[in-house]
Amino acid sequence: MTKNVDFHPACKLFPKLNDSDLQELAEDIKANGLQNPIVLLDGEILDGRNRFAACKLAGVDPQFKNWDGEGSPVEWIISQNLKRRHLTPSQKAVVAFELLPLLEKEAKQRQRLSKGRGKKGAQECATFSSSGKSSEAAGRIARSSPRNVEMVKEVHSKAPELIEKIRSGDLNVQEGSRLAKLPAGKRANLLRQIEQGDNGSKMPHVRELVGTGRKSLESYSTPPHVTEALLTRESFRGNVLEPCCGDGAMVEVIEENGHQVVPSDIATGHDFFEMTESVPNIVTNPPFSVSQEFVEHAKKIATNKIAMLLQLSFLETVARYPLFQDRTFPLKVVYVFCRRLKFGNTPQHQSAPMAIAWFVWHKQHEGGATLDWIE
């Protein structure tokens, strides 16, 4: 029988597998054995919380090994999990926020160890704190934007009960921040309604409940590979405005590709339709219910390129015909995704598969638009 083992606080930073994924892992372990031993530090599980739970479920004795790495075990576990799991920017921000006290504890331990070892010893034991403020270091280690970490901090101070919901992907940081600002009674009431919602309808439901007056904010975040696919095909000269940035799923990828991005969103008080200052490029995944209005407004303020992720049916309708005929800001190309895409923060909250394409308008484009496919 599998005995109980304590968990290191760092391995609790990450969301647990949902029931069906855990069941799948348990079945795999039953059939093929545990491929990677669970890693212990000072007798506690540092890495392998889900594998441990799956072994229990499968009735298989888990294999353990002691952590034998160098440097910070906390940084190690973070990098392992970021490599293995797809976490949304909001989930990474929770990791970064909760990482802070762990990093500080490690730093103190190292300082104690270095005592009596002189300046050289202290240098050898230098930690994250030597490379900047601990909150910046936490953001860097968890690859999270300072903006999102600040929002999580604010949520934690006003409504700590929402942190679990962000970690699990039920809410993104912006929704959490909006809920956190409500009076406690109203918030508790909304949370109860969200929890009672059926799987899959939770996210639209919460958006309607805490929305900004529109029926739904449609804030499903874009999987990173979708933005990558655009950036390997299109270059953007100058800054890029992401006017519906949500929790920054697209911003992250655009920045990683070397662009300066200006992120904004109605959830943080910036209504795209009120922006009048010109920008070189606009790249976004707008709410589909107002996508035509987004393209029309983007054409008024962009000076170089506009790339919008839209449903394939955007090609239709008499109302949209002028958007494609206009020669002052012509359509350059439509990149159609061969596979239908699902949007959503976690497998439990995903949309139905949708036919999607990148639509790119380029001010300097000459000739007709082309059609291309993304596999």
Ligand SMILES: C[S@@+](CC[C@H](N)C(=O)[O-])C[C@H]1O[C@@H](n2cnc3c(N)ncnc32)[C@H](O)[C@@H]1O
């Ligand atoms: C489909 S999500 C896209 C989020 C992000 N671009 C991504 O791809 O992960 C749409 C976003 O549009 C924002 N939004 C809705 N109406 C807006 C408006 N008028 N101005 C700016 N942002 C808006 C919502 O808050 C939401 O975050």
